[in-house]
Amino acid sequence: MTQQLILDLLPPSPPTLDNFEAGQNQAAVQALRDCRPGRAIYLWGPPGVGRTHLLQSAASGPETLYFHHGDQAQSLKAIATADTLQHRLIAIDNVESLDADQQAALFALYNRWREVASTGRGFALVLAGDRAPLAMPLREDVRTRLGWDLVFRLEQLSDEARAQALSKRASDRGLQLSPEVVNWVLTHYTRDMRHLSALIDALDRYSLEKHRAITLPLLKDLLASGQPANQTDN
Template sequence: MKEQLILDVLPVVPPRFDNFVTGRNGETVSRLLAVAAGQSIYLWGEHGSGKTHLLRAATRQHGLYLNTATDILPDPGEPVAPGSIIAVDDVHNLSEAQAAALFGLFNQWKTSQHTPEAFTLLASGPCAPRQLEIREDLRTRLAWDLVYRLETLTDDERRSALLQRASDKGIPLSAEVTNWMFNYYARDMSALSSLLDALDRYSLAEKRSITVPLLKSYLQSRHS
């Protein structure tokens, strides 16, 4: 109950284009911002490079975000709403049924590409399409249109991203805490963001400010 009450008061910061630290990915972000019906974009890059953030941002207002770990893909026999955006994250984890559904979606996308029924199809994975260990006909389809590699952020860009996330959530994050997180915890943005969210909950539960001692206390509590 206590944990739920804490979750109820924590601010939810949805992934948006304006809170994504672009780094060297300016062209990719610009292309996603201007994506139109009839286009398909495949994003690839290392874990924590921002693929999920960008797919969620692209589908935030009038789209459908799907993660292969948890979601059932739309039935390709059902028509997709014209002008909508469908994003499929982590295609390297497709089940057999999901692979068949995505194959059908790509065929529907191609058929409607230059018609009033056109829609946008986005996808992501950890490597270029030709290197994915999935069925060959899907590797080919993922490369039908635009393919972009997401470059990982530099350390300075990661710090900027972490501080931006903290600011968005109203979390005061000192330079001392930030330095400790980077030097002794991780430099992967996904891990850092998860730690920040967990610290936010822990500090509220403990009624203490986020400091290095609190951070160490939280990490110790996870292993006790």
């Protein structure tokens, strides 16, 4: 069984706020936990800090919507101009990639958000991008709206925090990772925690299949058996 097939059988767990390794981002996570209709939160940071994880977590409940740049602008505009809103929270990912029509829809949505924020028809906005609001490659009136309420810069996990998260993930599966294995993973593998967690799951499965203890040679055998899915979670 190739490593890719193993990862297909053991996909990363669905994103939640509870399984997000917050590190220095505790304030942003708490703001999402406390987010209520009438609030807006903008998260920004480089690839791998967990932007998509957090937005999908925020939009995982009832009456929520997750929108990314690949979706049709018309759907966002329809929400912004609807007589009655069906969503209590709208999450919009990869704001930096919105085209002109999507930016126009976001502008209308922000205006709608502000208009009803203090009423019983209010809704929450949670957005994410790869840079600070005023540095976004967007029209000026959209850039300024990104900073209307709460703004958080997301920080990468330190190697120490990432190592602790890996060890905890392994411990939860009844595994013991040697410092040698942990250090090698942190040095040679993606920094994305969801894919690191998936690697631990795959390593557990692979060790059972091969009837071998988890060692650095076993890890290298696993990775050599197929190219890992090193897609970055924003």
